[in-house]
Amino acid sequence: MTGRRKFLKRSLASSLAFVPWLTSANGLEIEEHRDREKFKPLILSTWNHGMAANDKAWEVLQDKKSILDAVEQGVKVTEADLSNLSVGLQGLPDREGIVTLDASIMSGDGACGAVAFVRQVKHPISLARKVMEETPHVLLAGEGARQFAIARGMALEKEVLSPKAEEAYQKWKKTSQYKPIINIENHDTIGMIGMDSEGKMAGSCTTSGLAYKMHGRVGDSPIIGAGLYVDDEVGAATATGLGEEVIRICGSFLIVELMRQGRPPQEACEEAVRRAISKCKNIESTQIGFLAINRDGEYGAFSIHPGFNYARHQEKGKDLIDAKSKY
Numbered sequence: 292m293t294g295r296r297k298f299l300k301r302s303l304a305s306s307l308a309f310v311p312w313l314t315s316a317n318g319l320e321i322e323e324h325r326d327r328e329k330f331k332p333l334i335l336s337t338w339n340h341g342m343a344a345n346d347k348a349w350e351v352l353q354d355k356k357s358i359l360d361a362v363e364q365g366v367k368v369t370e371a372d373l374s375n376l377s378v379g380l381q382g383l384p385d386r387e388g389i390v391t392l393d394a395s396i397m398s399g400d401g402a403c404g405a406v407a408f409v410r411q412v413k414h415p416i417s418l419a420r421k422v423m424e425e426t427p428h429v430l431l432a433g434e435g436a437r438q439f440a441i442a443r444g445m446a447l448e449k450e451v452l453s454p455k456a457e458e459a460y461q462k463w464k465k466t467s468q469y470k471p472i473i474n475i476e477n478h479d480t481i482g483m484i485g486m487d488s489e490g491k492m493a494g495s496c497t498t499s500g501l502a503y504k505m506h507g508r509v510g511d512s513p514i515i516g517a518g519l520y521v522d523d524e525v526g527a528a529t530a531t532g533l534g535e536e537v538i539r540i541c542g543s544f545l546i547v548e549l550m551r552q553g554r555p556p557q558e559a560c561e562e563a564v565r566r567a568i569s570k571c572k573n574i575e576s577t578q579i580g581f582l583a584i585n586r587d588g589e590y591g592a593f594s595i596h597p598g599f600n601y602a603r604h605q606e607k608g609k610d611l612i613d614a615k616s617k618y
């Protein structure tokens with residue numbers, strides 16, 4: 292089938308997606324869509340820590356709360372997980388020994404909020420949601436974000452490294468080499484994207500960022516369009532891995548725009564990885580992974596190197612899936 296015919300077929304399929312009473316000539320597309328309908332609601336999260344986060348998000352959806360509530364509550368589980376070294380205040384610090392967090396949240400109607408380079412806040416995702424709902428802004432950073440947390444009555448945590456982070460930091464200080472490690476302990480940033488039974492979407496993304504980054508460094512996770520993007524008319528995408536490479540290509544926005552043009556989520560993720568590779572100067576030591584869903588409940592994931600996985604939760608069950616990779 293030519294590229295154009297493929298595109299027309301897909302466009303037709305997605306335009307038929309919400310017209311269930313059409314049954315004739317394009318029966319195949321309609322049947323495919325009926326299958327996809329079974330995928331709603333659907334929650335997807337990056338890495339194996341996504342399993343526990345998805346469980347919580349699912350529970351919130353079962354309680355008839357919104358998909359926005361689900362993606363916020365879901366990743367809070369990871370933010371509070373004391374064994375996690377890549378999300379939350381127990382994460383690995385920057386090169387000064389200080390933990391700084393990045394987070395963003397977005398709903399499919401375009402509402403979004405984010406915090407970057409924030410200290411002492413246990414749940415940056417909830418602070419990001421407050422930025423979204425209680426300020427005229429999208430992104431608050433550093434001391435301003437911390438002051439906003441205080442103003443909203445969020446208790447600040449003591450600034451002490453977790454035992455595991457302290458141990459790793461002391462070890463790192465012996466050489467003080469800045470060398471991002473790919474697929475750290477098989478988890479990294481948590482990016483969650485989800486869709487409720489009516490097709491409303493939302494996403495969240497939260498991280499302690501790159502271990503031993505420069506003080507003040509902000510990654511892709513709190514940058515709307517880089518680490519996260521959601522549009523109810525099209526779909527949602529989120530990213531993990533070396534944030535600089537994701538920011539460079541506006542990764543999540545790129546994927547949503549590719550899906551808007553009719554590309555399925557898997558193809559859109561692969562194209563975004565291809566784009567990132569074309570701009571990246573050091574592929575061997577760079578890992579990024581993308582995860583996407585479209586409004587029909589189709590999904591896809593792709594990374595540069597093997598090792599990226601994602602957690603899926605839907606009516607029929609939950610599992611952890613290895614994403615395909617370029618190399």
Ligand code: SD4
Pocket residue numbers: 471479480498499500501502509510511512530531532533534535
């Ligand atoms: C970042 N994407 O800050 C995030 C998380 C990370 O290796 O540390 N990735 O770049």
